[in-house]
Amino acid sequence: MVATISTTSSQLLVLPCIQRYLDQSLTIFFVPELLESNRHIKNIGRERSVHQTVMSRVKKSPPFDGITVAAVNCFRVRKEGLLCLSQVAMVDVPEDTNDIDKLYEYGERLNEAKDKSQNVEDYEGIIRAAKGSIKAKQLAAQLIPRFFKFFPSLSSQAVEAHFDLCEEEELGIRVQAIRGLPLFCKDTPEYVSKIVDILGQLLTADENVERDAVHKALLSLLRQDVKASLTALFKHIESTDEPSTDESIREKVLNFIRDKVFPLKSELLKPQEQMERHITELVKKSLQDVTGAEFKMFMDFLKSLSVFGDSAPPERVQELIEIIEGQADLDAQFNVSDVDHIDRLISCLYMALPFFMRGASNSKFLNYVNKHIIPVFDKLPEGRKLDLLKNLAESSPYTSPQDSRQLLPSVVQLLKKYMSRRKAGEETNFTYVECLLYTFHHLASKTPNATNSLCGYKIVTGQPSDRLGEDFSEYYKDFTERLSNVEDLARATMKKLTQGMAEHGKAMAAAKTDEAVASIKLKKQNTTTGLRTCNNILAMTQPLHSKLPSFIGDKKINLSWKEAVKPSTPSTAAAAGAKRTATPANGSGNAATKKGRGNGGVQNRQLVNRAFEGLSRGGRSGARGRGSSGRGRGRGYR
Numbered sequence: 096m097v098a099t100i101s102t103t104s105s106q107l108l109v110l111p112c113i114q115r116y117l118d119q120s121l122t123i124f125f126v127p128e129l130l131e132s133n134r135h136i137k138n139i140g141r142e143r144s145v146h147q148t149v150m151s152r153v154k155k156s157p158p159f160d161g162i163t164v165a166a167v168n169c170f171r172v173r174k175e176g177l178l179c180l181s182q183v184a185m186v187d188v189p190e191d192t193n194d195i196d197k198l199y200e201y202g203e204r205l206n207e208a209k210d211k212s213q214n215v216e217d218y219e220g221i222i223r224a225a226k227g228s229i230k231a232k233q234l235a236a237q238l239i240p241r242f243f244k245f246f247p248s249l250s251s252q253a254v255e256a257h258f259d260l261c262e263e264e265e266l267g268i269r270v271q272a273i274r275g276l277p278l279f280c281k282d283t284p285e286y287v288s289k290i291v292d293i294l295g296q297l298l299t300a301d302e303n304v305e306r307d308a309v310h311k312a313l314l315s316l317l318r319q320d321v322k323a324s325l326t327a328l329f330k331h332i333e334s335t336d337e338p339s340t341d342e343s344i345r346e347k348v349l350n351f352i353r354d355k356v357f358p359l360k361s362e363l364l365k366p367q368e369q370m371e372r373h374i375t376e377l378v379k380k381s382l383q384d385v386t387g388a389e390f391k392m393f394m395d396f397l398k399s400l401s402v403f404g405d406s407a408p409p410e411r412v413q414e415l416i417e418i419i420e421g422q423a424d425l426d427a428q429f430n431v432s433d434v435d436h437i438d439r440l441i442s443c444l445y446m447a448l449p450f451f452m453r454g455a456s457n458s459k460f461l462n463y464v465n466k467h468i469i470p471v472f473d474k475l476p477e478g479r480k481l482d483l484l485k486n487l488a489e490s491s492p493y494t495s496p497q498d499s500r501q502l503l504p505s506v507v508q509l510l511k512k513y514m515s516r517r518k519a520g521e522e523t524n525f526t527y528v529e530c531l532l533y534t535f536h537h538l539a540s541k542t543p544n545a546t547n548s549l550c551g552y553k554i555v556t557g558q559p560s561d562r563l564g565e566d567f568s569e570y571y572k573d574f575t576e577r578l579s580n581v582e583d584l585a586r587a588t589m590k591k592l593t594q595g596m597a598e599h600g601k602a603m604a605a606a607k608t609d610e611a612v613a614s615i616k617l618k619k620q621n622t623t624t625g626l627r628t629c630n631n632i633l634a635m636t637q638p639l640h641s642k643l644p645s646f647i648g649d650k651k652i653n654l655s656w657k658e659a660v661k662p663s664t665p666s667t668a669a670a671a672g673a674k675r676t677a678t679p680a681n682g683s684g685n686a687a688t689k690k691g692r693g694n695g696g697v698q699n700r701q702l703v704n705r706a707f708e709g710l711s712r713g714g715r716s717g718a719r720g721r722g723s724s725g726r727g728r729g730r731g732y733r
Contacts, residue, residue: 292327
């Protein structure tokens with residue numbers, strides 16, 4: 096296409112789309128004589144401000160930069176701001192100019208039309224432009240949503256054309272199209288769910304500018320209609336049994352909800368109670384197939400909502416426990432070879448501890464543990480046995496008398512297993528013993544006379560369950576011998592740990608590198624924890640030698656793996672349910688022979704390392720493994 100510039104008049108008018116060409120460093124001018132014959136020029140009486148704008152740009156840079164000019168002798172800019180030429184010039188126009196001109200023409204007519212719905216052909220032309228050149232697509236991405244509301248009969252075509260633009264190879268087109276998506280919903284809110292669904296899929300974008308555009312578009316729609324937007328987003332993270340579900344989309348949507356939505360809950364969730372209840376229901380539906388880390392994320396969020404806050408009524412707290420119970424699959428048949436179920440169960444019990452403190456019942460958890468887990472305790476993965484015993488110990492203060500009576504026999508059997516007789520010569524896991532003694536004391540304090548038939552005590556409550564007429568003296572002798580043996584072992588171990596602490600002090604003084612100092616500090620920490628474990632055992636065994644023992648049913652004992660409330664008084668109990676401090680040393684198998692034999696330095700380190708090695712809290716990692724474990728869950732908890 097060639098435009099002719101004549102010199103028969105010194106006054107030149109500018110093509111209506113001149114501003115577009117200036118942005119591309121392409122300038123085209125036409126004289127008045129050509130206006131009637133050129134189909135691209137309308138509205139001859141163009142406003143003077145347009146000319147002034149054009150000329151201000153011409154002054155700053157050559158007006159024909161980027162254009163092939165056949166002949167131009169001279170040009171100058173008059174004071175009135177109009178361009179004058181002395182000869183004829185031939186100018187080449189880009190091939191896509193025709194499409195661009197048409198798009199601007201469609202847009203101008205729609206802008207000026209009082210009843211825009213009558214300009215159907217113009218809007219159809221804009222939709223068709225979505226299949227045109229790169230520049231036409233960019234302009235179409237702006238115009239399609241701008242006039243969308245006026246043409247409901249073309250809505251499907253318009254939306255599909257715009258979605259296609261969101262998938263273009265050219266980044267600029269995609270970004271422009273994404274930015275326009277919220278405009279579809281401004282006057283047609285029924286499209287919110289569909290647009291949010293598409294934006295959720297676009298969260299997988301690799302380019303930062305594109306991903307940022309998606310985030311802003313989603314937040315815009317969340318502020319417009321939070322209920323519909325959240326519902327559409329959560330559909331991407333609900334049960335993923337459908338083959339069409341894309342795991343990468345699910346992960347990106349989860350990250351967006353965690354990083355962008357949850358922090359803005361006070362702003363977005365309005366009206367507060369109604370929307371908090373709505374998002375709670377959405378979260379519940381999303382828990383059928385989650386990793387431990389994902390479940391913890393959701394539970395932490397629910398705990399932060401006002402409906403579940405500190406002032407929430409008991410039924411709200413119980414609702415959270417029921418969510419955790421459902422995740423733990425407490426209605427499922429237990430299979431000791433199902434490692435994922437074991438991980439999930441133990442992780443959920445740990446997660447439930449703060450709610451037991453707030454008055455929720457732990458009955459369903461403890462009955463399941465008593466019936467299914469403790470009978471096969473030996474078959475549990477070694478790394479999970481200690482986790483279970485710690486959770487059991489921390490749950491015991493909140494156990495009802497009825498559940499305590501049911502659970503006590505199983506606890507006593509485990510306690511006898513790990514408190515061997517003096518001549519057994521077996522290794523003693525002191526942390527196991529600490530957990531079980533703590534659990535025993537709290538359960539027995541709720542139902543003291545139940546220990547008569549289990550340990551040979553003579554506690555009188557006046558109830559038939561006292562069973563005072565029966566002879567349980569052999570039980571008493573056996574139990575107290577085991578208590579004495581574990582006390583001897585604990586004292587011997589404490590002696591070695593104390594010697595080891597002195598060695599650590601000398602090693603610290605001689606340490607020359609930061610790595611050495613850090614290593615010694617860790618050893619000292621583990622030794623301190625080992626000493627606390629043995630001290631706790633001695634504090635809990637001593638009252639049990641009497642035939643009328645006093646059970647510790649308060650918080651006098653501060654479990655060794657928990658932070659003390661007052662560091663200066665380690666015996667003071669920490670608040671039950673306080674956050675556990677995970678250390679690389681937490682754990683299984685610290686051993687001491689009954690006489691405490693062995694080389695002090697090496698064996699001390701072995702004792703501590705065994706006692707406190709690798710505590711593994713479930714629900715802290717995100718490894719996934721598709722499978723068919725319990726109600727369609729397949730995501731591993733560890």
